[in-house]
Amino acid sequence: MKHVIWVLLAILSSVPASAQGKLNVVTTTEDLASITREVGGDRITVEAIAKGYQDPHFVEAKPSFILKLQKADILIVVGRELEIGWLPPLIQQSRNAKVQPGGEGYLDASLHASILEIPAGQVTRAMGDVHPSGNPHYWLDPENGKKIAKDVADKFSERRPNDRMVFEKNLAAFTAKVDAGVKRWLADLAPYKDTKVVTYHRSFPNFAERFGLNIIGYVEPKPGIPPSPQHTLDLIAEMKRQNVKLILIEPYFDSKTPNAIARATGAEVIVMPPSVGGVKEATDYVALFDYDVRLLVDAIKRTGAK
């Protein structure tokens, strides 16, 4: 009899965990989905809204996104107003209390990340700036990737306390993988420290700071503002003056202006994905850095950029 009671107790105590099922997670980007997958393992399902080859500032809102948000236990956003142009109405229309800002299932991944380019003065939309709360492309520093993963693990543990050990273990494994990657990427780029580049959008300041690139200008006059003739002429003059050989562009920008600048300066245009899924090789967070670092090293060697 005593034995039977113990067995019953054991079965009953295991019920809440299994009855809860997997956490249904939605992230705004594929970078966040990749980190989430590493931390959540088999205790979660995760789906990203924006694809890595899309400009995350400007995503076309589809009704299917609302359905995903309706069923989500947790929504993880990049924050810093990256998604402000398209996400708020989707969250509102989902009518899911859990994923509203401040809700139990809402996580802003920028909370503990190191954020660059935080404006000192007052910023208005009239300036056309899509970075009014600091640079939202902070996931391109792997040290920030580790901080995002920690926040994700804490959020999952809060929602599923029984699985805390699993999330902690997964977090440790991911952190170790990123640390090994950082050593590799720093070593690969060390011989080319302070190489001068131009980028299309301000997507790479965190990457440049971590890995020692010197970004001397942008194809866009301001983040989110298309190239203008005068700005392009100024940029060409500056690139000639500083002998800049590389123009890095994100996969979702028109290459017409970058190609014209390249012809005028003798520089080369390199399509460098800022996100997982931006090219087929960037299959996860670590693979994205492996790809971008290899791409850069090859381009620097080929062009003799300094």
Ligand SMILES: [Zn+2]
């Ligand atoms: Zn941006």
